[in-house]
Amino acid sequence: MVAYDRRVTDTDYSLTASPGRRLPVATHASGMRIWDRDGTEWLDACGGAMVMSLGHCHPRLVKAAQEQLEKLTFTYRFSFSNEPMIELAGLIREIAPMDRGWAFFNSSGSESVESAIHLALLYWQHVGKPGKTELISRYPSFHGSTLGALGLSGSRWRQGFEHVLDDNPVAQAPNADIRSGRTPAEELAFGLQQVEDALVARGPENVAAVFLEPISGASTAAVVPPDGYLAGVRALCDRYEVLMICDETVTGFGRTGQWWGVDHWGVQPDMLSFAKGVTSGVTPFSGLAIGGEIADVFAAAPEGFPFGHTYSGNPVGCAVAAEVIRTIRDDGLLENSAQMGKRLHEGLLEIAGSSPHIGQVRGRGLLQGLELVTDKDSLEPLAGSSYALAALARERHLMIYSCPTPLRGRVIEAVMLAPPLNIDDRDVDEIVNRLGEAVQALPSV
Numbered sequence: 171m172v173a174y175d176r177r178v179t180d181t182d183y184s185l186t187a188s189p190g191r192r193l194p195v196a197t198h199a200s201g202m203r204i205w206d207r208d209g210t211e212w213l214d215a216c217g218g219a220m221v222m223s224l225g226h227c228h229p230r231l232v233k234a235a236q237e238q239l240e241k242l243t244f245t246y247r248f249s250f251s252n253e254p255m256i257e258l259a260g261l262i263r264e265i266a267p268m269d270r271g272w273a274f275f276n277s278s279g280s281e282s283v284e285s286a287i288h289l290a291l292l293y294w295q296h297v298g299k300p301g302k303t304e305l306i307s308r309y310p311s312f313h314g315s316t317l318g319a320l321g322l323s324g325s326r327w328r329q330g331f332e333h334v335l336d337d338n339p340v341a342q343a344p345n346a347d348i349r350s351g352r353t354p355a356e357e358l359a360f361g362l363q364q365v366e367d368a369l370v371a372r373g374p375e376n377v378a379a380v381f382l383e384p385i386s387g388a389s390t391a392a393v394v395p396p397d398g399y400l401a402g403v404r405a406l407c408d409r410y411e412v413l414m415i416c417d418e419t420v421t422g423f424g425r426t427g428q429w430w431g432v433d434h435w436g437v438q439p440d441m442l443s444f445a446k447g448v449t450s451g452v453t454p455f456s457g458l459a460i461g462g463e464i465a466d467v468f469a470a471a472p473e474g475f476p477f478g479h480t481y482s483g484n485p486v487g488c489a490v491a492a493e494v495i496r497t498i499r500d501d502g503l504l505e506n507s508a509q510m511g512k513r514l515h516e517g518l519l520e521i522a523g524s525s526p527h528i529g530q531v532r533g534r535g536l537l538q539g540l541e542l543v544t545d546k547d548s549l550e551p552l553a554g555s556s557y558a559l560a561a562l563a564r565e566r567h568l569m570i571y572s573c574p575t576p577l578r579g580r581v582i583e584a585v586m587l588a589p590p591l592n593i594d595d596r597d598v599d600e601i602v603n604r605l606g607e608a609v610q611a612l613p614s615v
């Protein structure tokens with residue numbers, strides 16, 4: 171039970187901001203920095219929850235939103251299309267990893283995962299295979315907080331809702347357990363066997379889709395799969411006639427040094443969902459990229475794709491998202507994400523070298539994770555350390571993301587960093603310095 175703090179709750183009646191906890195009240199922000207009401211400057215090294223692709227209040231995004239706000243703020247998608255939506259769908263088609271990509275837009279990562287579920291089930295109905303209704307996902311994973319998306323998640327956030335959730339996360343993600351002792355080749359075989367076993371157990375004729383995060387996000391802090399894994403899942407999905415749906419809510423829009431996580435391995439999913447970095451926090455926004463073969467089926471259907479949400483295709487969100495894509499291109503931010511990601515990774519390795527409590531440094535580009543352990547021989551999780559390290563970082567005015575995750579009777583302890591793609595050397599080093607101090611202050615258990 172979190173301590174009740176009258177000083178906050180007497181004046182703040184929003185359940186949104188962790189009620190009962192005393193949080194700094196943010197007043198303004200720029201780039202990677204947030205200032206609170208007391209004038210304290212915070213370094214936001216995780217973009218809140220991996221949201222800030224271009225940092226806070228990027229001038230080009232603010233301008234794009236302002237200009238759109240003066241022209242058109244809402245259309246209902248069954249009544250009107252709108253220009254920013256048409257433009258954004260064209261840009262998504264250019265950067266999507268699949269052939270002849272189409273796009274669909276929502277307001278949050280969870281909504282887009284729900285839309286992917288709707289699309290997958292309806293697709294199989296349209297092509298005459300209505301029995302394909304089951305979904306397979308992996309553990310650990312996180313796909314969102316609405317019940318469909320939570321049902322796909324192999325995450326601690328299921329607790330309290332398990333009795334109403336579908337049992338979808340049945341395949342263990344490879345490389346998620348650093349204690350496994352498996353070689354990379356064994357890990358690859360293990361990960362693919364997990365997916366194949368799940369497909370066979372459910373009966374491929376019953377399965378609509380396999381959902382996965384190409385590189386894990388909130389659940390396990392940037393676990394990168396072995397080379398060949400995503401291509402192997404693609405091959406399994408093809409062999410068993412199942413859709414491959416990648417959740418790129420965290421990994422999309424340059425976060426890992428490529429437009430998409432799947433781009434590191436040149437794999438084409440059937441659908442891909444995105445959110446978070448797509449508007450760098452300027453407006454709630456998300457979407458899906460859909461391969462042409464699937465889109466054709468809906469384009470030809472009498473009702474098209476009838477499921478969505480009231481704000482689907484919101485013109486302000488679309489205008490900002492299009493400006494994010496243009497800015498990433500104009501400013502070479504995929505390259506910067508890859509380069510600064512390397513610098514950050516090296517800095518984290520140095521921290522790991524001087525602490526017994528870092529069991530692994532992992533990630534791609536500017537999505538980097540640290541797994542926290544009691545010691546480097548046993549690699550057993552250092553209980554409670556994800557939150558403890560985030561608290562020690564906060565004492566140094568550094569924000570990082572905690573990812574404690576249950577896995578086979580243990581709770582993995584890890585933290586994640588996701589600074590803006592336009593970060594420079596100086597700010598990378600500042601994150602590493604403050605985090606290094608926080609790690610040194612971790613108590614041994």
Ligand SMILES: Cc1ncc(COP(=O)(O)O)c(C=O)c1O
Nearest residue numbers: 278279280312313314387388419
């Ligand atoms: C991979 C992934 N998918 C979906 C979601 C849900 O996104 P939202 O909170 O915007 O609904 C998250 C949120 O952290 C996520 O990490």
